[in-house]
Amino acid sequence: MSTNNCCCCGGVDEREQKLQEIIGKYKNTKGALIPVLHEAQDLYGYLPLEVQKKIAEGLEVPLAEVYGVVTFYTQFSLNPKGKYKIQVCMGTACYVKGAGAILDKLKEKLGLNVGECTDDGLFSLEACRCIGACGLAPVIMINDDVYGRLVPDDIEGIIEKYKKISE
Amino acid sequence: MEMVNITIDTRKLQVPAGITVLEAARIANIDIPTLCFLKDINEIGACRMCVVEVKGARSLQAACVYPVSEGLEIYTQSPAVREARKVTLELILSNHDKKCLTCVRSRNCELQKLAEELNIKDIRFEGEMGNFPVDDLSPSIVRDPNKCILCRRCVSMCKNVQSVAVIDTMERGFRTIVSSAFNKSLSEVPCVNCGQCITVCPVGALREKDDTDKVWKALDDPDMHVIVQTAPAVRVALGEEFGMPIGSRVTSNxxxxxxxxxxxxVFDTDTAADLTIMEEGTELLNRIKNGGKLPLITSCSPGWIKFCEHNYPEFLDNLSTCKSPHEMFGAVLKSYYAEKNGIDPSKIFVVSIMPCTAKKFEAQRPEMSATGYPDVDVVLTTRELARMIREAGIDFKDLPxxxxxxxxGEASGAGVIFGATGGVMEAALRTVAEILSGKSIDNVEYTQVRGVEGIKEATIELEGITLKAAVAHGLGNAKKLLDKIKAGEADYHFVEIMACPGGCVNGGGQPIQPSEVRSWIDLRQERAKAIYEEDKSLPIRKSHENPKVKALYDEFLGEPGSHKAHELLHTHYVKRENYPVE
Structure with a gap:
């Protein structure tokens, strides 16, 4: 279980205070739920029950509706994200250029399924929709870095690079 | 009223402006199939079963949401329409769990009926099945997403009508499912077990927890003294299960x-309703005289009680401490009746036939075992009783x-009207008015508190007291009323709240009428009419005049509100946390 990115370690009060500020900022505006979820996810890295519950209470929206919105959009996550968030583009261009093989290689290398995070909290793996870099297909993103024209053999080097940075 | 001229299938009509094509077709007696549509509750045009061709429109339009306008030309049976409906229905059926033979809704299923009416003989598509787990952890409601067609009627009922909002649509695309937050079971969320979701489900995706086996087993046990009691609302709805008109009174059958x-x-819960009035009336008078917590709020509806425990804990002290009538009855049967008849209470098995799914939850609350045994052993809904009657091969319409x-078995008319919204209030007023005046009052009908208006208010002059009362039915209305009281915008002495719209006659355990019936006929009114007829037909119409209840106090309980009465007939409530975080 990842511990470095969850709610049960340091900074809980500070984050909760920030969450209440976010809710306060949007409260009483129409369509507040999605922007609040975005900012809350930036704050916590994901949207666990306790966070969704506070949002539901704060915005006076039923929790079932909040959860419905969170699970509708792939952008929102119920699971913690790694320090390095790997997104594999599964848009049409990337898909036909072999994104599936890239994803398989990542799964094998990291021992993860899509939506999961490594035990050390370093990497999380997601499949996403088109990120708008079709010319570079197949593409992955690690946080804000883009890697294009990939072949499965490129994966190992990329992973090692991030492992080194974080040492 | 502004009228517009339209043509439906070459028939020229004049219809009120602003109505939908579906309503206009109904006026012309032209049948347009619907599936997700439920008037006033779910009008979202999602399922596309009601598509029609509108001259000049680019594509087929959903009749349930398309408004009529001057000169509109509509075709409800063109080849394009027929083919579109068939394809849509086949797609819905392509991933439906088609175990119709053993489905609780077989022959009362809107999907099955459509497949028959649209002459579907072959399903051209084979969809991937969801294989979702069935949620049967709640004591009241079973959810089977494999049979769900995502019409969203239950979601709208739960969220918009009841303001309970514990189910919604989750995920997207093929993985879309109606579920609770974090896929929790209904038993783990603030579901109040009202079962209104079941009554609007067109298919078998939502049903009551079937407890008929437990009853068959007790009936089969020669050592058991099995007692059944029936709520007032059951007798005005059970006939529907056997094809009788809505509002038939079938007490004798x-x-x-x-x-x-x-x-x-075979006993009548109405007797216990009279007992409830004695206790609750006394409680009301005591609170008014002694400066107790007001308003006093009724406690007969277990859906309302759980709603209050989850969402309005600040009102828990306002709730009457009276158990609901069938629970009072159970406690009396396992004490007074057991003693009087020399039967060991452990050998008494009490079955309550209720219009209600929340009573299943209520019966298993630990507080509901005054004698050390459960007050009530099993609660069956009206629908489950009908199933037992059919299973036993009884010809329901032909009985002595x-x-x-x-x-x-003797009850007053006051006990009967408990089944309709405003009934508990009216029954209490009949008794309280006489206690206060000390004389017999001829006019027993308090029509101000009757009817289907969501929130009813009344000011009643009773000997020296101006009693301010309010009645709410449907939890959405209850929420509005409570918020008003909380904000200090209204104050009352006495408030009646029923979880289900219309009260028990329209409870979550009542016979299910399809959208094509309940969209156009007000079940609440039709069934309530029968309740008030039964009230009128009875020689005794005031609870305190019920000789059986008098005898119960004389021989056993002492007087209303006595220590013994409190032990057996009263209860307490608990604050319940919504979505506890582990």
Whole structure:
């Protein structure tokens, strides 16, 4: 279980205070739920029950509706994200250029399924929709870095690079 | 009223402006199939079963949401329409769990009926099945997403009508499912078990937890003294299960059928409703006289009680401490009746036939075992009783005239009207008015508190007291009323709240009428009419005049509100946390 990115370690009060500020900022505006979820996810890295519950209470929206919105959009996550968030583009261009093989290689290398995070909290793996870099297909993103024209053999080097940075 | 000229299938019509094509077609007696549509509750045009061709429109339009306008030309049976409906229905069927033979809704399923009406003989598509787990952890409601067609009627009922909002649509695309937050079971979320979701489900995706096996087993046990009691709302709805018109009073047939099923005694919960009035009326007068917590809020509806425990804990002290009538009855049966008849209470098995799914939850609350045994052993809904009657091969419409057993079969009209919204209030007023005046009052009808208006208010002059009362039915209305009281915008002495719209007659355990019936006929009114007829037909119409209740106090309980009465007939409530974080 990842511990470095969850709610049960340091900074809980500070984050909760920030969450209440976010809710306060949007409260009483129409369509507040999605922007609040975005900012809350930036704050916590994901949207666990306790966070969704506070949002539901704060915005006076039923929790079932909040959860419905969170699970509708792939952008929102119920699971913690790694320090390095790997997104594999599964848009049409990337898909036909072999994104599936890239994803398989990542799964094998990291021992993860899509939506999961490594035990050390370093990497999380997601499949996403088109990120708008079709010319570079197949593409992955690690946080804000883009890697294009990939072949499965490129994966190992990329992973090692991030492992080194974080040492 | 502004009228517009339209043409439907070459028939020229003049219809009110602003109505939908579906409503206009209804006026012309032209049938347009619907599936997700439920008038006033779910009008979202999602399922596309009601598509029609509108001259000049680019594509087929959903009749349930398309408004009529001057000169509109509509075709409801063109080849394009027929083919579109068929394809849509086949797609819905392509991933539906088609175990119709053993489905609780077989022959009362809107999907099955459509497949028959649209002459579907072959399903051209084979969809991937969801294989979702069935949620049967709640004591009241079972959810089977494999049968769900995502019409969202239950979501709208739960969220918009009841303001309970514990179910919604989750995920997207093929993985879309109606579920609770974090896919929790209904038993883990603030579901109040009202079962209104079941009554609007067109298919078998939502059903009550079937407890008929437990009852068959008790009936089969020669050592058990099995007593059945029936709520007032059951007798005005059970007939619908056997094809009788809505609003038929079938009290005699019901009693006769229960005898044939083998129950040792067939008693009337209305007797206990009279008992409830004695206790609750006394409680009201005491609170008014002694400066107790007001308003006093009724506690007969277990859906409302759980809603209050989850969402309005600040009102828990306002709730009457009276148990609901069938629970009071159970406690009396396992004490007074057991003693009087020399039966060991451990050998008494009490079955309540209720219009309600929340009573299943209520019966298993630990507080509901005054004698050390559960007050009520099993609660069956009206629908489950109908199933038992069919299973036993009883011809329900052809049964001899029968009446409830003594000594717990006699009830007043006040006990009967508990089944309709405003009934508990009216029954209490009949008694409280006489206690205060000390004389017999002829006019017993308090029509101000009757009817289907969501929130009803009344000011009643009773000997020296101006009693301010309010009645809410449907939890959305209850929420509005409570928020008003909380904000200090209204104050009352006495408030009646029923979880279900219309009260118990429209409870979550009542016979299910399809959208094509309940969209156009107000079930609440039709069934309530029968309740008020039964009230009028009875010689005694005031709870305190019920001789059986008088005898119960004389021989056993002492007086209303006595220590013994409190032990057996009263309860307490608990604050419940919504979505506890582990």
């Amino acid at each position: 019901m009693v006769a059928a229960l005898r044939r099923l083998g129950f040792n005694k 005239e029968r009446t409830f057993d003594d000594p717990m």
